[in-house]
Amino acid sequence: DARVTQTPRHKVTEMGQEVTMRCQPILGHNTVFWYRQTMMQGLELLAYFRNRAPLDDSGMPKDRFSAEMPDATLATLKIQPSEPRDSAVYFCASGLDKADTQYFGPGTRLTVL
Amino acid sequence: DQQVKQNSPSLSVQEGRISILNCDYTNSMFDYFLWYKKYPAEGPTFLISISSIKDKNEDGRFTVFLNKSAKHLSLHIVPSQPGDSAVYFCAASSPGYSTLTFGKGTMLLVSP
Numbered sequence: 001d002a003r004v005t006q007t008p009r010h011k012v013t014e015m016g017q018e019v020t021m022r023c024q025p026i027l028g029h030n031t032v033f034w035y036r037q038t039m040m041q042g043l044e045l046l047a048y049f050r051n052r053a054p055l056d057d058s059g060m061p062k063d064r065f066s067a068e069m070p071d072a073t074l075a076t077l078k079i080q081p082s083e084p085r086d087s088a089v090y091f092c093a094s095g096l097d098k099a100d101t102q103y104f105g106p107g108t109r110l111t112v113l
Numbered sequence: 114d115q116q117v118k119q120n121s122p123s124l125s126v127q128e129g130r131i132s133i134l135n136c137d138y139t140n141s142m143f144d145y146f147l148w149y150k151k152y153p154a155e156g157p158t159f160l161i162s163i164s165s166i167k168d169k170n171e172d173g174r175f176t177v178f179l180n181k182s183a184k185h186l187s188l189h190i191v192p193s194q195p196g197d198s199a200v201y202f203c204a205a206s207s208p209g210y211s212t213l214t215f216g217k218g219t220m221l222l223v224s225p
Contacts (some may be wrong), residue, residue: 004156031211042217043157043202056212091156100145100206102213104156 002026004105006092012111018080021108023092024073032075033093033102034060034067043091049075050097082112116140117205119216126223132190134219136203139184143205147213148177148188151200160201161188193223 005024013019025032034046047057047067057067064086066078079086089109093102118137126132136146144165149157163170163177163186170177176189190197200220204213 033212035215043215045212045214048212050211093156095211097211100147100211100213101159101162104149104158106154106156 002103004092004094004103006090006105006108008108009106010109010111012113013082014113015083016081017112018078019082019086019110019112021077021090021092021110023075023077023094023105025075025092025094026103027073029094029096029103030072031095031097031102032069033095034075034077035091035093035104037089037091037107046077046090079110082110084112086110087112114139115216116143117203117214117216119201119203119219121219122217123220123222126193126221128195128223128225129192132188132193132197132221132223134188134190134201134203134221136186136188136216137184138186138205140205140207140214141184142207143214144208145206146177146179146186147204147206148175149202149204149215151202151218157202190221193221195223195225197221198223 007022032049046060052069069075089107091107093104095102147162148160150160151157179186200218202218203216
């Protein structure tokens, strides 16, 4: 049963701390997406990778957010320093290029106090 | 400026009746449209899609209709079941792009 996995599922931290969220895409998928879900904005695309290369991170606040794919089985999203306005659910999704359908992980619920 | 809009934040329907969820878009370059379903504490899951060359796609109880001239699509669920209670997201993509643009979602509640 191929699924996208994300860790941690929940994270509570204090303002100013570094937060790292991890994602394991479905084996064989070559596109990875990071989304943020908030009540106000819905699902916003933060970053997008194809074959591990970042193609679009225009949705990400560059001064504090960074996204990487150290290898094909791991994608990371870091926030440093974190702020209360970063509180949201962060989803990772993977897919096959040009297939349009994306498969989402269960999300990481981040609370920054 | 939102390119994909779901103007109804919520919808309540009785079991057995039809649920109609609506979505409007502004980008005329969009050529592929999807509906995702999301339960609490889970990620969105793909439900049904439609290409712009069609005006209808059906999968069991779920049918998506596309009106390109009106830049409008809708998802019909017939008959609605309590297990359909979830948030439904409309999404769209452009040719050559792998990214999806999502609406804010509509929460559907189907009561017994």
